[in-house]
Amino acid sequence: MGIEETNLKDCYLITPKVFADDRGTFFESFNKKQFLKLTGLSIDFVQDNQSLSQKGVLRGLHFQTGDFGQAKLVRVITGSVLDVAVDVRPESKTFGQHFSMVLSAQNNKQLYIPRGFAHGFLVLEDHTIFSYKCDNYYNKASESGIIFNDQTLQIDWGFSESELIISEKDKELPTFETLFK
Numbered sequence: 001m002g003i004e005e006t007n008l009k010d011c012y013l014i015t016p017k018v019f020a021d022d023r024g025t026f027f028e029s030f031n032k033k034q035f036l037k038l039t040g041l042s043i044d045f046v047q048d049n050q051s052l053s054q055k056g057v058l059r060g061l062h063f064q065t066g067d068f069g070q071a072k073l074v075r076v077i078t079g080s081v082l083d084v085a086v087d088v089r090p091e092s093k094t095f096g097q098h099f100s101m102v103l104s105a106q107n108n109k110q111l112y113i114p115r116g117f118a119h120g121f122l123v124l125e126d127h128t129i130f131s132y133k134c135d136n137y138y139n140k141a142s143e144s145g146i147i148f149n150d151q152t153l154q155i156d157w158g159f160s161e162s163e164l165i166i167s168e169k170d171k172e173l174p175t176f177e178t179l180f181k
């Protein structure tokens, strides 16, 4: 497993070791001991989530507040997404900065997103299955988020807004300024 820290402290890009043979491929999608050895983080995931989306769907930017914050290990099982993690830790040197990366069934890359980050992704092809592990349970009352086209964050999603499929809930998300300034 290869691991590298992104421009955002504690946010890691992981490339699993893939074993290929004439049947296909195999890789360990998570190994707690290896993860601790390479990051120094002892993580206990308690919930796995999965979503299926068509091309143009944008989910996020979401996070849970306070004690209900979630660290996530995200990956794509089929298809591909542009995945985006935003540092929303006010005390962080990279507060308000983001990291984006294409995660796909081809590159098998995963992103570890610590608590205190907002997360979202844009789906790049139909029938994309997105799967992720969370270290805290879903808590609807603590859900928060930032509007995808936030002017402060300036995230380049690569799609025009007319092409996007976004939930009514996500269309109403507040701006970064409203939440943090």
Ligand SMILES: Cc1cn([C@H]2C[C@H](O)[C@@H](COP(=O)(O)OP(=O)(O)O[C@H]3O[C@H](C)C(=O)[C@H](O)[C@H]3O)O2)c(=O)[nH]c1=O
Pocket (backbone or CB within 6 Å): 049, 051, 059, 060, 062, 063, 119, 120, 121, 138, 167
């Ligand atoms: C997240 C979640 C949702 N739900 C229920 C609530 C809704 O009735 C339904 C769809 O939820 P939502 O529209 O929030 O799903 P996404 O837009 O994919 O939300 C996720 O999208 C971004 C990218 C994330 O990183 C978050 O983990 C998560 O917020 O599933 C649950 O029952 N448990 C859960 O953990």
